[in-house]
Amino acid sequence: MRTHxxxxxxxxxxxxxxxxxxxxxxxxxxxxxxxRFARTMAGNExxxxxxxxxxxxxxxxxxxxxxxxxxxxxxxxxxxPTEVALTSALHEVVHLIATDFDDERPIPKxxxxxxxxxxxxxxxxxxxxxxxxxDPERIDLDPPPPTDGEEHEEPPSMPVLHxxxxxxxxxxxxxxxxxxxxxxxxxxxxxxPGAGSVLADLYRAAVPGAMANARPLGQFAxxxxxxxxxxxxxxxxxxxxxxxxxxxxxxxxAFLGRVNELDDPWAVGTIAxxxxxxxxxxxxxxxxxxxxxxxxxxxxxxxxxxxxAEGVDAVRLVTPTLQDRDSYDETRQAAQSVSAEHGKAGExxxxxxxxxxxxxxxxxxxxxxxxxxxxxxxxxxxxxxRFRSFAPDGHALLAEAARRWGVAQHRVSGELYxxxxxxxxxxxxxxxxxxxxSPYSALFLGAGLYERMFExxxxxxxxxxxxxxxxDGSASMLQPRDTASGRRQxxxxxxxxxxxxxxxxxxxxxxxxxxxxxxxxxxxxxxNDTERSYLDRRNRATGxxxxxxxxxxxxxxxxxxxYLVKPFSSRWRSAEEILAGLFWMAAxxxxxxxxxxxxxxxxxxxxxxxxxxxxxxxxxxxxxxxLAARNVSHRMLVVLADGMTxxxxxxxxxxxxxxxxxxxxxxxxxxxxxxxxxxxxxxxxVEHPEALAAAMVEGxxxxxxxxxxxxxxxSWWRTASEQxxxxxxxxxxx
Numbered sequence: 001m002r003t004h005x006x007x008x009x010x011x012x013x014x015x016x017x018x019x020x021x022x023x024x025x026x027x028x029x030x031x032x033x034x035x036r037f038a039r040t041m042a043g044n045e046x047x048x049x050x051x052x053x054x055x056x057x058x059x060x061x062x063x064x065x066x067x068x069x070x071x072x073x074x075x076x077x078x079x080x081p082t083e084v085a086l087t088s089a090l091h092e093v094v095h096l097i098a099t100d101f102d103d104e105r106p107i108p109k110x111x112x113x114x115x116x117x118x119x120x121x122x123x124x125x126x127x128x129x130x131x132x133x134x135d136p137e138r139i140d141l142d143p144p145p146p147t148d149g150e151e152h153e154e155p156p157s158m159p160v161l162h163x164x165x166x167x168x169x170x171x172x173x174x175x176x177x178x179x180x181x182x183x184x185x186x187x188x189x190x191x192x193p194g195a196g197s198v199l200a201d202l203y204r205a206a207v208p209g210a211m212a213n214a215r216p217l218g219q220f221a222x223x224x225x226x227x228x229x230x231x232x233x234x235x236x237x238x239x240x241x242x243x244x245x246x247x248x249x250x251x252x253x254a255f256l257g258r259v260n261e262l263d264d265p266w267a268v269g270t271i272a273x274x275x276x277x278x279x280x281x282x283x284x285x286x287x288x289x290x291x292x293x294x295x296x297x298x299x300x301x302x303x304x305x306x307x308x309a310e311g312v313d314a315v316r317l318v319t320p321t322l323q324d325r326d327s328y329d330e331t332r333q334a335a336q337s338v339s340a341e342h343g344k345a346g347e348x349x350x351x352x353x354x355x356x357x358x359x360x361x362x363x364x365x366x367x368x369x370x371x372x373x374x375x376x377x378x379x380x381x382x383x384x385x386r387f388r389s390f391a392p393d394g395h396a397l398l399a400e401a402a403r404r405w406g407v408a409q410h411r412v413s414g415e416l417y418x419x420x421x422x423x424x425x426x427x428x429x430x431x432x433x434x435x436x437x438s439p440y441s442a443l444f445l446g447a448g449l450y451e452r453m454f455e456x457x458x459x460x461x462x463x464x465x466x467x468x469x470x471x472d473g474s475a476s477m478l479q480p481r482d483t484a485s486g487r488r489q490x491x492x493x494x495x496x497x498x499x500x501x502x503x504x505x506x507x508x509x510x511x512x513x514x515x516x517x518x519x520x521x522x523x524x525x526x527x528n529d530t531e532r533s534y535l536d537r538r539n540r541a542t543g544x545x546x547x548x549x550x551x552x553x554x555x556x557x558x559x560x561x562x563y564l565v566k567p568f569s570s571r572w573r574s575a576e577e578i579l580a581g582l583f584w585m586a587a588x589x590x591x592x593x594x595x596x597x598x599x600x601x602x603x604x605x606x607x608x609x610x611x612x613x614x615x616x617x618x619x620x621x622x623x624x625x626x627l628a629a630r631n632v633s634h635r636m637l638v639v640l641a642d643g644m645t646x647x648x649x650x651x652x653x654x655x656x657x658x659x660x661x662x663x664x665x666x667x668x669x670x671x672x673x674x675x676x677x678x679x680x681x682x683x684x685x686v687e688h689p690e691a692l693a694a695a696m697v698e699g700x701x702x703x704x705x706x707x708x709x710x711x712x713x714x715s716w717w718r719t720a721s722e723q724x725x726x727x728x729x730x731x732x733x734x
Contacts, residue, residue, distance in 0.1 A: 024363035218311025355544030386604035394580030534605030
């Protein structure tokens with residue numbers, strides 16, 4: 001019986017753990033070890049290993065395609081996820097460094113003689129054919145001698161893959177790639193038996209199904225691959241083969257035993273031709289008579305190639321350099337790609353494929369865990385800086401809206417400023433430690449514990465605050481809504497932005513640590529995006545991911561995003577213009593869209609606010625985690641949103657309750673929506689923009705008052721004007 005540690009990977013990994021972003025994230029944890037391995041193997045301490053859209057290996061860089069080793073996680077093998085991550089990455093590094101079929105030579109004379117013999121039917125007969133080509137000790141790579149006469153043409157030179165197809169067709173190429181794959185693994189995994197054993201487990205788990213489905217030639221090629229790599233012994237393997245294939249393996253052992261002694265691809269090519277001839281003599285190839293048409297012979301050759309590929313590829317981890325000749329050529333060309341426009345390595349060299357970039361972005365994004373046990377990725381990024389372009393119009397509109405909606409800065413400051421100050425006052429505790437004469441002072445003095453008669457100690461009761469403002473940035477916040485005057489305007493995001501901007505200014509005046517973030521669910525924008533660059537990245541990534549990831553493309557492109565407009569670590573002045581520009585876009589979306597259409601290369605990506613369902617609970621949990629990391633005594637998190645999460649109502653409610661239990665006060669302000677009452681214990685509802693000021697002030701004021709009362713502040717609360725502000729009757733929502 002298998003232990004838990006040796007359970008089949010398919011049994012212990014849920015579907016989300018085999019998703020491409022999870023695979024990449026797991027690779028990132030073993031990347032340093034992979035890089036050290038690659039540098040040792042290549043003898044180059046400057047070698048870099050990274051992920052990219054297509055695999056290639058250059059002089060100073062190796063690029064791994066994450067889609068190549070993702071398939072390893074789907075194997076039912078007794079290995080752990082970490083073992084698969086490391087071994088599959090090492091596997092790709094080995095083949096990218098060791099594979100080089102570019103050496104061009106004339107086709108060896110022995111190969112040409114063999115082709116002539118096949119064309120003339122010289123190999124029809126028993127296995128004891130007189131052909132010297134079937135001598136296992138003979139690997140003659142000498143080129144054909146020059147022809148007699150004064151003038152003669154030099155035989156053409158070509159790479160080994162082209163020569164194999166020229167001599168014996170695509171089946172010979174397929175067998176060569178199979179045994180060369182195994183030879184490289186046997187040679188380079190030998191010093192690392194641990195990784196080699198994981199690779200063997202992955203292969204052995206796939207052998208029964210592959211053998212059952214493979215055609216005779218596929219069984220023969222697969223057996224050759226497994227024997228050269230040392231993954232099976234001969235007797236065990238032959239019991240799994242059809243009788244006539246097992247007999248062919250008996251005759252092939254003389255050639256297979258020599259493969260691991262070779263280090264020249266052309267010599268391995270000779271072994272491939274010899275193995276193909278053994279298969280022919282045992283009737284494993286597709287029958288083709290001399291009267292067949294060229295099209296018929298070509299079809300037979302393709303059928304044999306497909307049989308080899310189907311058998312071997314069902315077991316091995318397929319690397320592009322060893323898949324077929326076209327894949328090898330594409331991989332080598334990728335290593336040499338150069339951008340003519342800029343004179344530097346092309347985007348493939350820099351992992352610049354938009355699909356790979358998106359996968360990388362998600363894989364390195366933090367995983368947020370909820371109290372319900374759910375977990376999910378959250379893309380955290382800086383808010384696009386180009387919104388500063390709208391700042392001049394935004395400041396003017398902010399001042400007008402503040403007056404019209406009753407959210408003028410002086411009003412908020414006038415109502416909340418004294419409360420914030422009161423919470424930051426210092427007080428002294430009474431008692432002998434604060435200056436009274438201790439009844440035990442004589443004993444302390446005699447014992448040398450006091451240096452002076454009176455000991456005064458200040459015990460601070462100063463409250464330090466951290467405030468996090470979280471604003472819903474979904475497209476629904478830009479939809480027209482009714483106002484108090486009866487007109488329909490898109491005021492939700494504008495009102496939320498104005499509320500955040502006003503409270504942020506107050507926190508800045510009081511020197512309180514604060515953060516402003518906007519959350520939505522769409523294709524993630526970058527800090528330096530313009531409208532054109534954003535749409536270009538989104539379209540290219542979406543198209544590429546649909547081709548490579550199929551149904552997973554939607555999940556990979558519409559991510560849960562958390563944009564930091566003003567992080568705790570930055571100054572308010574650096575973010576004020578961005579928030580002002582966002583307000584203008586939110587308050588005048590039609591005008592903003594018109595301006596962006598005129599200058600898409602200069603203006604911000606307003607398309608980032610596309611229609612998408614938010615998952616509020618992940619953003620709330622992440623904002624609370626960032627706030628909890630601040631060195632403050634009291635934490636307040638204000639969420640301004642226009643509706644319920646499209647994730648789980650129960651998860652959002654439990655997340656908010658968990659954040660409160662951890663010591664952070666959470667205030668939910670529902671803009672035009674009453675569903676916040678179902679998830680936030682402390683909540684305010686705003687039906688019109690004019691009501692925003694009251695909701696924001698009263699909610700924050702109630703929170704501050706509770707903080708004062710909980711700390712026993714009445715003992716040192718002195719000022720009558722301050723006392724009036726905290727009268728219980730003045731609190732609208734307790």
